[in-house]
Amino acid sequence: MSVRVLVQQAAFDTGAETARLSSLSDHIGGMGLFIGQVRGGDGLLSLTLEHYPGMTETILNQLAQEGMQRFSLLGCTVIHRVGRLKVGEPIVLVGTAAAHRGAALSATSFLIDRLKTGAPFWKKEEFANGHAAWVDAREEDEHAAATWGQMPPSSS
Amino acid sequence: MTGHVNILYFAALREQLGRESQQVPLSANGQSVADLLRVLRQHDAMLDEVFAATPRIRVAVNQKLGGFDTCVQPGDELAFFPPMTGG
Numbered sequence: 001m002s003v004r005v006l007v008q009q010a011a012f013d014t015g016a017e018t019a020r021l022s023s024l025s026d027h028i029g030g031m032g033l034f035i036g037q038v039r040g041g042d043g044l045l046s047l048t049l050e051h052y053p054g055m056t057e058t059i060l061n062q063l064a065q066e067g068m069q070r071f072s073l074l075g076c077t078v079i080h081r082v083g084r085l086k087v088g089e090p091i092v093l094v095g096t097a098a099a100h101r102g103a104a105l106s107a108t109s110f111l112i113d114r115l116k117t118g119a120p121f122w123k124k125e126e127f128a129n130g131h132a133a134w135v136d137a138r139e140e141d142e143h144a145a146a147t148w149g150q151m152p153p154s155s156s
Numbered sequence: 157m158t159g160h161v162n163i164l165y166f167a168a169l170r171e172q173l174g175r176e177s178q179q180v181p182l183s184a185n186g187q188s189v190a191d192l193l194r195v196l197r198q199h200d201a202m203l204d205e206v207f208a209a210t211p212r213i214r215v216a217v218n219q220k221l222g223g224f225d226t227c228v229q230p231g232d233e234l235a236f237f238p239p240m241t242g243g
Contacts, residue, residue, distance in 0.1 A: 036243050049242075050167050052235060055219035080242065092243050112243055120216070120235075121242030122167035134168040137212070137239030 002075040003068060005060045007051060009083040012093050017077055021097045024075040030101040032108030034094040040087035043128040047135075049082045049091065052120035056080075059119045063111060071107035073098050078111060080121065113144040159230025161192070166237035169213070172206045182230055189215050189234065190224040212239050 002024055006012075014035065021031055038047050064076050075097040085091055094111045098104040123135040164177045183195060197204040207213060216235040217226045228234065 051242075052164070052166055052216070052219070052237070055216060055235070058219060116243035117240055119242045120166070120237065120240050122238065123241045124167070134171075134238065135241045137241055141241075141243075142239075 002073075003061065003064045004075075004077040004079075005057060005064055006079045007053075007056050007060070007082060008079065009081060011081070011090060012079045014090075014093060017079070017093060017095055021075050021077055021095050024097055027099055028074050028097045029099045030097075030104045032094075032096040032098075032101075032104035032106075034092075034108050034112050035090050036092040036112070037090045038085050038087045044087055044125055045128050046084050046086045046126045047091070048084045048124045048126065049080075050122045050124070051080075051082050056120050060115070063114050063118065067096065067107045067111050070110065071096070071098060071103040073103065073107055076107065076111070078115070080115070080119070082121070084126075110148050113141075113148060116141045117145045161228055161230065161232045161234055164233065164235040166235065168238050169206065169210060169236055172210075173202065182228065187228050188225050189217065189222070189228055192228055192234075193224070207236075210238060213237070214239060 018031060018033060022028060060078050060080065064078055067073060067076055073096055077093065077095040079093040081091055094108050096104045096107040098107065117137065124132060125135055126132045160179050160181050162177060163180055165173055165175065170176050180196060197207060214237055215222055215224060217228065218233050
């Protein structure tokens with residue numbers, strides 16, 4: 001299967017994931033990779049990621065399929081972690097494989113931009129002083145997602 | 157009685173309401189999400205307060221993002237949540 005979508009608590013193995021992608025086809029000429037991690041600062045200790053089980057996997061699969069078609073990908077992987085993640089820990093991996101770099105890089109941007117505002121995940125920040133707060137959606141993230149056009153109507 | 161729907165709450169909504177789900181009876185046929193929510197808020201001061209204080213609440217019906225004008229059927233799973241912040 002050329003699309004791989006996982007929602008998990010455990011860390012992912014970036015080396016193993018890129019090796020898997022690169023071995024999918026002899027026609028692959030380039031791969032795109034994005035890894036999001038917990039950014040520190042202002043006394044942040046950790047993020048806790050909540051999700052909507054079931055719907056999250058469905059949306060990520062739809063997004064991955066859309067990316068496959070739109071950019072003629074030969075493979076794509078989306079792995080998103082949930083639970084409590086400390087500063088510096090990886091949160092999300094988006095990997096794409098295509099014949100040429102343009103498609104791979106664009107598809108990687110497309111997938112992460114759309115995922116941030118379109119898949120049911122929510123982040124809660126926890127600070128060293130004991131304060132905790134849910135992260136507000138950022139307008140720039142919504143603009144980034146919108147630059148790729150509207151989500152197509154669901155087929156079912 | 158025309159059946160029930162199951163409602164899920166996520167993230168800040170879940171926390172402020174102190175519940176992650178509830179079963180709600182449908183009082184009429186052809187109710188939209190907005191109709192149902194109006195009735196719920198009339199009978200639940202806490203829900204009314206939390207929803208009034210939370211901007212841009214999203215709804216999913218049967219795990220599909222939808223509008224508040226979506227028609228609700230018995231057995232449906234509704235979910236309310238704040239804007240998503242993944243990645």
